Amino acid sequence: MTSVSSPGNEDALTLLERVLETQRQIADSFTVKDSGVEYYGWFSEEVQMSRTSKPIDYKLRRDGLKTMTIKSPPYTYWLQGNKKVLVTDVTLTSEEMKRHSESGAIFLGKLDKFCCRSYTKL
Numbered sequence: 101m102t103s104v105s106s107p108g109n110e111d112a113l114t115l116l117e118r119v120l121e122t123q124r125q126i127a128d129s130f131t132v133k134d135s136g137v138e139y140y141g142w143f144s145e146e147v148q149m150s151r152t153s154k155p156i157d158y159k160l161r162r163d164g165l166k167t168m169t170i171k172s173p174p175y176t177y178w179l180q181g182n183k184k185v186l187v188t189d190v191t192l193t194s195e196e197m198k199r200h201s202e203s204g205a206i207f208l209g210k211l212d213k214f215c216c217r218s219y220t221k222l
């Protein structure tokens with residue numbers, strides 16, 4: 101049994117702390133503030149299937165020398181009231197764009213604030 105303070109566990113905890121901080125920063129940046137900006141959500145089954153079947157790889161640099169690769173979470177949730185809504189695209193307007201019609205996206209309406217990104221469907 102390994103102890104919590106072993107080098108491997110410390111690296112994992114450091115990485116987890118960085119990921120959690122990044123998620124917090126993302127959540128803060130998507131929070132609708134009193135600036136008058138409104139966000140609208142769209143959902144496309146085609147786009148969602150692409151995300152789950154082909155996740156994007158991101159390279160993270162650690163200590164300036166080491167790099168590691170993580171896969172992007174395929175699920176993005178926003179809040180509408182108290183309800184979590186699975187979203188594939190967020191826009192600043194309710195007008196349908198070419199990408200929405202091409203992917204068969206469904207308009208979800210106004211979004212209140214960013215909720216989370218997840219590797220599993222909530």
